Amino acid sequence: MHKHRQRIFFWAFFTIYLSICANCFLGAPLKKDAKSWSKDATRDHTPKTWEEVFSKPTRLEITALLTGYVLTGPAILIDAKDPKTPEDQKKEQWVPSLSYLVKHPRRGYFLLDSGVPSIDTENRCDFSLIGPLFNIQCKSEKGRDTASQLDELNIPNTDLDFVLASHLHWDHIGGMEALRKRGPIRVLLSEEEARDAGRNFAVFHGYSHKALSFDFEVSTLPKSGFIDMPILGQVYDLYGDGSVWIVSAHGHTEGEIAVLLNSVGGPILFTFDSSHLKAGFQNGVPPGATVDRKKSLETLSKMRAFAQKFPRLRVIYGHEPSQWTDKARVNLEK
Ligand SMILES: [Zn+2]
Known part of the structure; x- marks a missing residue:
């Protein structure tokens, strides 16, 4: 009898939940409309080494836009069960969420990620993953979201080639709604990411x-x-001119990518969420949240080997608090 009642309660709860949140478990039809990226410049000679690539840097303008902060912990940021995880990283913390504005001398502007959404009246940008459940706390200030910062810089959507999404978690594409309000805009991402995010039950x-x-x-x-x-390993020369390289960085998600900018001020590697924190990168510890821990470790170890081989390389981690002050915009070209 007791079990019977439990079952009734479960189904009653489940039915009410589904009626509130009918779409939460459905796939978003991303892949259906997806067009493939085609580059307009292909050089006759493909470089074979990174030394060769770095010998011909491009004058890129790179600005970090600090869009807000997300409250999260080791379940996402760094694997707390790994013995190499420092004790002081096993905690809930407010971590920064960024978007990066890049200007290419011939192709103009593009964004790397779009950060967290704009705020409500209480400076909150909280986000619920599954209807009323799994609320993720987020805070920001007026004018911090990517769309507002681009307005301030007088950069309309028509001047933006695309938003390159490292992956499709909301803290990386949360700024898209406000960007879309300024006009049409396209997102560029890996095939694997589009496929996995578009599946039913992708929320898991x-x-x-x-x-x-x-x-x-x-x-x-x-x-x-x-x-x-x-x-x-597997990389994609985005413009075919050696300036912007997409690096396969799968593990945190099926289609996560990292980005290497071959800039005159020195190469910069954006790990995004293949390494949320500096401590994860330095100690070789994968994020707490991975769809494939083995792939995540492989990604981490190739990026660490790359950083070791090229000490000039600057590494920008996904959500490392110590890399940023409260400043809304930081010029990364030094
Ligand atoms: Zn993230």
């Missing part, structure tokens, strides 16, 4: 149906365009 890999339902155009990077380079 951390994708929010709501965040994916914003009306943006999607282009995917063709897998056939990736080449094998020393240490980093």
Whole structure:
């Protein structure tokens, strides 16, 4: 009798929940409209080494936009069960969420990620992953979201080539809704990410149906365009001029990418959430949240080997608090 009652309660709860949150478990039809990215410049000679790539840097302008902070802990940021995880990192903390504005001398502007959404009246940008459940705390200030910062810089959507999404978790595409309000905009991402995020029950890999339902155009990077380079393995020369490199960084999500900018001020590697924290990168500890821990470790170890081989390389981690002050905009070109 007791079990019978439990079952009734369970189904009653489940039915009420589904009626509140009918779409939470459905896939967002990302892949259906996805067009493949095509580059307009292909050089005659493909470089074979990173030394060769770094000998011909491009004058990129790179600005970090600090969009807000997210409250999270080792379940996401760093694997607390790993013996190499420092004790002081096993805690809940407010971590920064960023978007990066890049200006290429010939192609103009693009964004790397779009940060967290704009705020409500109490300076909150909280986000619920599954309807009324799994509320993620987020805080920011007026004017901090990517759209507001671009307004301030007088950069309309028509001047933005695309938003390159490291992956489709809401704290990386949360700024898309406000960006879309300024006009059409497209998101560029890996094929694997588009596929996995568009599946039914994708929420169990951390994708929010709501965040994916914003009306943006999607282009995917063709897998056939990736080449094998020393240490980093599969990479994609985005413009075909050696300035912007997409690095396969799968593990945290199915299609996570990292980005290497070959800038005159020195190369910069953006790990995004393949390493949320500096402590994870330095100690070789993967994030707490991975869809494939083995792949995540492989990604981490190739990026660490790359950083060791090229000490000039600057590494920007996904959400490392010590890399940022409260400043809304930071010029990364030094
Ligand atoms: Zn993140």
